[in-house]
Amino acid sequence: MGESNRVRNTFEVPFAQRTVVILGAGIIGCATARQLLQHGFSVVLVAEFLPGDQDIYYASAWAGAAWHAAGGITADQRYYQAVTHRVLLKMAQDPESGVSVVDAREYLEQEPAPDSAVWGKTVVSKFRELDPTEYPSNFNCGWAYRTLVTDPTRHMPYLGKRITALGGKFIRRRVESLHELYEMFPDSRVFINASGLGSKTLADVQDDRCFPERGQNVFLRTHRCNTLYFRNGKEYTYVIPRPLSQGVVLGGVKERDNLSPEVDLDIARDEIARAHRLAPDIVPEHPADDVGCRTLLSAYGFGGGGYAFSYGVADALLKMVEQAERRNVIV
Numbered sequence: 001m002g003e004s005n006r007v008r009n010t011f012e013v014p015f016a017q018r019t020v021v022i023l024g025a026g027i028i029g030c031a032t033a034r035q036l037l038q039h040g041f042s043v044v045l046v047a048e049f050l051p052g053d054q055d056i057y058y059a060s061a062w063a064g065a066a067w068h069a070a071g072g073i074t075a076d077q078r079y080y081q082a083v084t085h086r087v088l089l090k091m092a093q094d095p096e097s098g099v100s101v102v103d104a105r106e107y108l109e110q111e112p113a114p115d116s117a118v119w120g121k122t123v124v125s126k127f128r129e130l131d132p133t134e135y136p137s138n139f140n141c142g143w144a145y146r147t148l149v150t151d152p153t154r155h156m157p158y159l160g161k162r163i164t165a166l167g168g169k170f171i172r173r174r175v176e177s178l179h180e181l182y183e184m185f186p187d188s189r190v191f192i193n194a195s196g197l198g199s200k201t202l203a204d205v206q207d208d209r210c211f212p213e214r215g216q217n218v219f220l221r222t223h224r225c226n227t228l229y230f231r232n233g234k235e236y237t238y239v240i241p242r243p244l245s246q247g248v249v250l251g252g253v254k255e256r257d258n259l260s261p262e263v264d265l266d267i268a269r270d271e272i273a274r275a276h277r278l279a280p281d282i283v284p285e286h287p288a289d290d291v292g293c294r295t296l297l298s299a300y301g302f303g304g305g306g307y308a309f310s311y312g313v314a315d316a317l318l319k320m321v322e323q324a325e326r327r328n329v330i331v
């Protein structure tokens, strides 16, 4: 009896048909599903919120979402960002993806630190240091380059459709623990936890290092929507163009442990004022009010950078899934 159980658990579903289970259908879960499906894996995503939804517990619906190099990250993390850039650049050829190529200008208030975002010049195109006459006098230096922006309102539904077309399956369901997931898929051997903030409350994860960080954006309708502005430093502010939606997203606020879904108009007014100081050509001072035997891979906690890391992380996860399944097959 024990032996037959063991045999059944291990071999009933052969490798080729075994499903990789992803908890979470935000940009991380979906990018990973796409990557795995393109490499022949069978994939199911289980999530409370799915592409196209909007909820405070679904960060991927709200991002800016610009690709700009992060400062203070490791060599591996830089490579994840670089791979993401490569994937997005290809996607930008299809307007349905919601990805566009735009010009960018980044201004710094202080000398760049040794591990600053300037490493991104190896990834983006047309990078050049700005001459002091080209940026406002209150900044220390500035860079211009071409980069990529993703419109989540288009990209997430696009990704959802691609996953389904590749044979992936979505199950809308909230689970209380990873164990619940293991019971739903007794034959699966590889599980990916891409539940974002969910990892704080899942009964068998309860990762205390996870915390919510509230951002709030203002969408401004304008035809001047081809240049990204990013202010690094005290007045962290961005103006992210959405050429496909004829507008820009203004923002630059991070509030730790705030989960309020209410729009804070004081923050919105402050963001508009800061964006006006950063890019007066685009943002008027007073715009209209358009306002066991399992392998568990953890893929959550991307803070303000989930889109910039997404496809690179997906690529890394693909390799980890392949390694894990290789260990399962070559016993």
Ligand SMILES: Cc1cc2nc3c(=O)[nH]c(=O)nc-3n(C[C@H](O)[C@H](O)[C@H](O)COP(=O)(O)OP(=O)(O)OC[C@H]3O[C@@H](n4cnc5c(N)ncnc54)[C@H](O)[C@@H]3O)c2cc1C
Residues within 6 Å of the ligand: 023, 024, 025, 026, 027, 028, 029, 046, 047, 048, 049, 050, 057, 058, 059, 060, 061, 062, 063, 064, 065, 066, 067, 173, 174, 175, 176, 177, 194, 195, 196, 197, 198, 199, 202, 214, 215, 216, 217, 251, 299, 300, 301, 302, 303, 304, 305, 306, 307, 308, 309
């Ligand atoms: C205002 C704002 C601006 C941003 N700008 C940028 C930017 O310019 N560039 C950038 O790279 N990033 C940006 N980000 C960050 C980016 O949005 C996040 O890093 C990214 O969306 C995180 O994706 P995720 O897939 O990890 O999590 P999420 O999108 O939160 O997805 C989590 C998934 O897990 C599911 N889930 C969780 N718990 C459970 C459970 N118990 N049972 C079932 N399902 C569960 C959810 O339903 C959901 O499907 C911004 C974020 C905000 C808020």
